[in-house]
Amino acid sequence: MTNGLLELFTIFVLAAFVGYEVISKVPSILHTPLMSGSNAIHGVILVGSMVVMGSAHTGAEETLGFIAVILATLNVVGGFVVTDRMLNMFRSRQPDRPGGGDQAEQTDRGQS
């Protein structure tokens, strides 16, 4: 086992603990947005796709890299946009703020 592998493995183990500890007691209404948000985060495979594409030598590697970049980009942008739309819906129903949609949206802007 090389040092590089051990280093990555250390990162892996620590990240697993962080991932497990960082989300605790999520209210059920946030399950869907959290899933969608973490879905966007694993879109970081785009970085890997770019590296693979950027070092491609053969036609096959270029084609596969190209496909990987398209798929990963879809994952990133789709993931973030969908999550944002979901969370946007929640903003107009904060407990202390009854009232209509347009009005609520204006107060949203005022608060943020």
Next chain:
Amino acid sequence: MSRGTAIDLCYLVAAIGFIIALKGLSSPRHARTGNLVAAAGMALAIGATFARTGLGHIGLIVIAMVIGVAIGVPAARLVKMTAMPQMVAAFNGVGGGAAAVVSITEFLGSDPKTLATYKVLEVIFGVLVGSVSLSGSALAFAKLQEMMSTRPITYPAQQVINGIVGLTILGFVLTILVTSSTLLLWILLGLSLVLGVIFVLPIGGADVPVLISLLNSFTGLAVAASGFTLDSNVLVVAGTLVGASGMLLTRMMSVAMGRSLPNILFSAFGSVVTASGSTEGEGGRSVRAGTPEDIGTLLAYSRRVVIVPGYGLAVAQAQHTAKELADTLLAKGVEVFYAIHPVAGRMPGHMNVLLAEANVPYEELKEMDEANPEMPATDVALVVGANDTVNPAARDTPGSPIYGMPIINADEAQHVVFLKRSMRPGFAGIDNALLYDPKTTMLFGDAKDTLQKLVAAVKKA
């Protein structure tokens, strides 16, 4: 500071962003900020990658990204809120696919003869898990989009076939480890796609959200595996974060549905019996169908009405009409509230999103635990397009596939009114005895249409 160090520092900042984002997304106050922090971290990581020395084909990379954005942004923006779950499945699937392709491409680019065994193992893991996530998500998408039956699909000798596929894959994994054969790796990719399909086939429609969460976690692990292959810290950190938190989230979701994860994933094999057992009862019992006028009068002269919304309301885009009916009743002095089941709609929290879209005031929404004690003192439970979430079998019939799932006790209200398209069973594919209860009245039709008729009838009453 060298350029490489600067880029690694950017990756570190991005990884911190992802952690903060996950923390934020799990609390109502900071959820939106959390998502934006994650997006900023992602932008930083992508920007830093462009600055890598020796990154070739930048033009092609940009073109591929533009194509991805051109498809992804409109798809994510235009999709109806009701179709959100399948969009999450789709975006998760392509991520898994990307991870598998990255792993296999990196393998093609290196000399298999000199590759260390652990490197090959990393590639195999990325290809296997990424492909399972891709085909599994595709099938989950098809189930949610109702492009295929939402019932668990079982066939003879299913477990035997699954076992054979599993053992074959194991055989291939070991052979590839020894031979580093590219051809066998491609075959493994194909087999993994098959595995994803046969893994998802027996899972019923109502359980698909939990499944998507699990596949989401798988994709995270596949990304982490690609990170090992590419020696990329940020891929390992982000992938592992999603993998671990996704596992926990999957468990929390199944707890919210009152089921254990193995029960969700593997219970379909026994449920065929229950499904056939329930159909025989249907012919013998009678249901009472009412007119909008009858029900409108009943509602108008009630003291307290609870609306129990389900996916049928969402499909009919009837959340606005439901609010109109509630407002009309309120104007008549009737107390109205909504009882929201945690998994109403198709995913936990889905119904809250839809009703928020229709500007239903927060105070009128009651979570299940808050609504149930009020049921006996409620005159009418108006069940709009829901079925499984009010099925007393979940509480009373130990053999039922949904037994143990917490339900809204609509059956404890004085009267129950079902707005339903037909007598068809709900998403879980099981019969609901409450439909045949003497105090139940059915009003058949599209939820939006019947709600409009009810609004008119209440106004006249």
